[in-house]
Amino acid sequence: MTGGQHDDAGDEPWQLVKAAQEGDTEAFGVLYDKYVDMVFRYVLFRVGGDRAFAEDVTSETFLRALRSIGSVSYQGRDVGAWFVTIARNIVFDHVKSSRYRLEVTTAELQDNREEAGGPEQEVMTEATNAELLRCVSQLGDDQQECIRLRFIEGKSVSEVAELMDRNEGAVKALQHRAVRRLAQILPSWLR
Amino acid sequence: MDGKGSTPRWRHREHERFARAVEGGPQPVGRDSDLADDLAIVEMLRSMDVGPDAETRARMKQRILTAPPPEKPLVLSSVRRVGARARLAVAAAAVLCLLMSLGGMSVLLSRDALPGDPLYGVKRTAEGASLGLTFDDESRALKHLEFAASRVTEMETLADRSSVESSQLTALNDLNSDALEGARGLTTYATSSDEKALPALHDWALSQYVKLGTLRPRLPGEAGTHADTTMWLLASIAQRAHDLAARAGCPSVVSGATDSLGPLPSKADCTSASTDPNASTGRNQPSVQPTPSGLPVPSGSASPSTQPSQSPLPGTSTPPTSQPGGTLPPTSGKPGITIPLPLPLPSISLPLLPGISFG
Numbered sequence: 001m002t003g004g005q006h007d008d009a010g011d012e013p014w015q016l017v018k019a020a021q022e023g024d025t026e027a028f029g030v031l032y033d034k035y036v037d038m039v040f041r042y043v044l045f046r047v048g049g050d051r052a053f054a055e056d057v058t059s060e061t062f063l064r065a066l067r068s069i070g071s072v073s074y075q076g077r078d079v080g081a082w083f084v085t086i087a088r089n090i091v092f093d094h095v096k097s098s099r100y101r102l103e104v105t106t107a108e109l110q111d112n113r114e115e116a117g118g119p120e121q122e123v124m125t126e127a128t129n130a131e132l133l134r135c136v137s138q139l140g141d142d143q144q145e146c147i148r149l150r151f152i153e154g155k156s157v158s159e160v161a162e163l164m165d166r167n168e169g170a171v172k173a174l175q176h177r178a179v180r181r182l183a184q185i186l187p188s189w190l191r
Numbered sequence: 192m193d194g195k196g197s198t199p200r201w202r203h204r205e206h207e208r209f210a211r212a213v214e215g216g217p218q219p220v221g222r223d224s225d226l227a228d229d230l231a232i233v234e235m236l237r238s239m240d241v242g243p244d245a246e247t248r249a250r251m252k253q254r255i256l257t258a259p260p261p262e263k264p265l266v267l268s269s270v271r272r273v274g275a276r277a278r279l280a281v282a283a284a285a286v287l288c289l290l291m292s293l294g295g296m297s298v299l300l301s302r303d304a305l306p307g308d309p310l311y312g313v314k315r316t317a318e319g320a321s322l323g324l325t326f327d328d329e330s331r332a333l334k335h336l337e338f339a340a341s342r343v344t345e346m347e348t349l350a351d352r353s354s355v356e357s358s359q360l361t362a363l364n365d366l367n368s369d370a371l372e373g374a375r376g377l378t379t380y381a382t383s384s385d386e387k388a389l390p391a392l393h394d395w396a397l398s399q400y401v402k403l404g405t406l407r408p409r410l411p412g413e414a415g416t417h418a419d420t421t422m423w424l425l426a427s428i429a430q431r432a433h434d435l436a437a438r439a440g441c442p443s444v445v446s447g448a449t450d451s452l453g454p455l456p457s458k459a460d461c462t463s464a465s466t467d468p469n470a471s472t473g474r475n476q477p478s479v480q481p482t483p484s485g486l487p488v489p490s491g492s493a494s495p496s497t498q499p500s501q502s503p504l505p506g507t508s509t510p511p512t513s514q515p516g517g518t519l520p521p522t523s524g525k526p527g528i529t530i531p532l533p534l535p536l537p538s539i540s541l542p543l544l545p546g547i548s549f550g
Binding site: 157169 | 233240242252254
């Protein structure tokens with residue numbers, strides 16, 4: 001995924017936003033392509049691996065973004081942060097009433113594994129992913145965010161430090177603690 | 192969350208070690224099982240396929256771009272529209288309030304309006320509205336009488352002005368209709384529900400009569416003539432009220448017939464009272480006789496028998512019993528209010544009740 005971004009490339013998303021504000025739907029399509037994966041992964045993390053739900057929330061996120069694009073303005077932040085904020089709010093509203101989703105995920109996977117005739121490896125990967133995500137969702141918000149940005153989105157320590165508004169030492173501590181915690185809660189079959 | 196007994200300096204070193212190892216730096220050897228576990232987890236996270244697949248991506252894009260396109264500018268325009276609607280609603284409410292308060296203001300201002308004034312119509316309308324909101328019979332009748340009394344008060348003011356004859360006629364006409372309505376309503380109510388309303392009616396009619404009589408001399412021409420008619424009407428009302436009240440203890444109070452003043456008193460024998468063989472034909476004729484004292488004395492002779500009567504008739508000179516058909520009393524004044532009215536009333540033939548004459 002994306003590594004660091006150049007300054008001029010960093011401006012480009014905001015130019016796309018500006019174009020979309022003036023009604024350029026294609027510009028918004030480009031924005032979508034740029035950020036959909038990241039938003040999806042964020043949501044997937046937050047909802048503990050429910051992909052169908054993540055798809056719904058991601059769609060809703062971009063829909064709301066499109067509807068309210070007139071109200072966003074450049075404040076020195078990454079455009080992605082704006083999408084993530086929208087997604088976080090949607091998830092928050094849903095998860096409040098859908099706590100059960102987190103527990104349902106692995107159970108569903110068990111059923112699928114019995115029915116599916118696909119390769120064991122593929123199923124295992126799916127189960128592993130689901131369980132991993134479920135455990136990640138049990139971490140604190142900052143720890144989740146750090147893990148997502150560092151190891152899913154592949155951002156560097158300095159990038160994460162900027163995105164999370166902390167110094168690098170704090171990010172290193174955060175990532176270490178998050179992984180330590182995961183090590184404690186992951187089931188034995190995963191290690 | 193780190194190991195027990197660790198110092199911040201130690202923890203800092205561990206974080207640094209982990210960070211370096213994650214970036215591809217020195218890997219753990221043998222006994223660093225914790226670090227080995229951590230790195231394995233990082234590897235899992237990094238290799239996790241958590242993004243949307245191409246199919247999902249396309250599906251989502253379809254959903255988003257086929258949704259109804261937003262107008263530009265988006266949020267702002269919808270806010271503006273709501274604002275305009277809200278403002279319109281507020282304006283409409285303000286206009287309504289203004290109209291209502293103007294209406295209310297004119298009703299307030301009309302309170303002192305005299306007949307002939309522009310706002311008198313509003314006053315009458317307000318009275319009618321007030322009547323419309325009154326539902327029980329007694330209250331309605333009393334309201335009519337209240338309006339009639341207002342006309343008398345207005346007449347008192349009008350009498351001091353010159354050249355307002357038409358206004359005075361208006362006042363008298365309105366007075367007549369309300370007095371009649373009220374009287375009929377009250378006599379009907381009294382004979383079916385509460386006969387205590389009758390003395391009140393009697394008193395009321397009499398007091399209005401006196402008031403009107405006081406200003407009668409100051410009324411010019413036609414107004415004066417009409418005032419006579421009104422006075423006669425008031426006297427009739429007082430008479431009727433008296434007559435009906437007098438039969439309170441009798442087996443039959445009313446005859447069943449009615450006229451414009453309401454139910455007519457029965458002519459049947461009232462066993463508790465001795466009746467005067469003098470019976471009139473059919474209708475009770477409230478003979479009104481202006482005595483020298485000026486007070487009309489409703490018919491009745493002074494037969495001292497047990498009275499069914501009613502009590503408090505302050506200011507009236509009614510004899511204890513009255514009989515249907517009443518005879519003309521002797522002109523000696525009965526105890527009661529004595530008001531020296533200079534009333535040489537002309538002889539008038541009145542349309543309402545035949546056989547009555549002033550004189």
